Structures are given as C-alpha cells and as structure tokens.
Amino acid sequence: xxxxxxxxxxxxxxxxxxxxxxxxxxxxxxxxxxxxxxxxxxxxxxxxxxxxxxxxxxxxxxxxxxxxxxxxxxxxxxxxxxxxxxxxxxxxxxxxxxxxxxxxxxxxxxxxxxxxxxxxxxxxxxxxxxxxxxxxxxxx
Numbered sequence: 001x002x003x004x005x006x007x008x009x010x011x012x013x014x015x016x017x018x019x020x021x022x023x024x025x026x027x028x029x030x031x032x033x034x035x036x037x038x039x040x041x042x043x044x045x046x047x048x049x050x051x052x053x054x055x056x057x058x059x060x061x062x063x064x065x066x067x068x069x070x071x072x073x074x075x076x077x078x079x080x081x082x083x084x085x086x087x088x089x090x091x092x093x094x095x096x097x098x099x100x101x102x103x104x105x106x107x108x109x110x111x112x113x114x115x116x117x118x119x120x121x122x123x124x125x126x127x128x129x130x131x132x133x134x135x136x137x138x139x140x
Contacts, residue, residue, distance in 0.1 A: 004079030020047035030090040058129035092118025093130040
C-alpha cells in the first residue's frame, strides 16, 4: 500500500501486541455506527498506539470523510499505520475512494486496485450499497 501503510481485518489481542512490538504508531478502525469501539480504543491505547475511529456507512459516506481518511494515510508521522475493519468491506470502499481522490484513477482502475483490499461492488448487500454510494460521489 505504501511505506508503513497496512490494511487488514480487525486484529486480535495478539495482533495488537505484535503492532506494539513492531512500533506501529497508529491504528484506524473503520466501523459501522452500531459497532462499539470502546474495547478497541482501550486495547490500542494500552499498547501506546494512537487510536482513530471513523464511522462509515452508505448513508453517511461523503468527501469530508474521504478527506479525513486520506489525511491519515498520507501523514508520514502516523506511520506505521494499520487501517482495519471487521470484514474489509469498509476498508475496501475507503481505499477505492482514496485511489479515486488522491491518484485520480477512473472507476475501473480504482476498483481493480482496491479489490484485494476488500472492495467488491458485487458482494454482500453492504458492499453493494457502499460501492454505489462511493461511486455516486463522482460524475463519470
């Protein structure tokens, strides 16, 4: 993804221990509004990791959220950084939007690049609605 930038599913406690050992600076939890992130924040901060939470949904996704995500990804002081969610559907759409806005990729180019990161416009109902909402932010 870039030097010091990683994306995965939600880490277990052992994974957080590994992040601490490897001297990660920041973890970013992309979550749905009904996901309680209290435990995630407590466990990350207990290990000296800066914790950031972003709430993502098809109804609320907008360019301001994308700008905030891009700022975190592009800030070298935040690295190494891990961006995660429960099933990669939220991270997939945010990486898609990152590629559309920072690299000016077309929809097919960004979709292909973000596919391995969880972007799947033909996947689950959540993935479909997120993809449609993300695509609606751009006029092709």
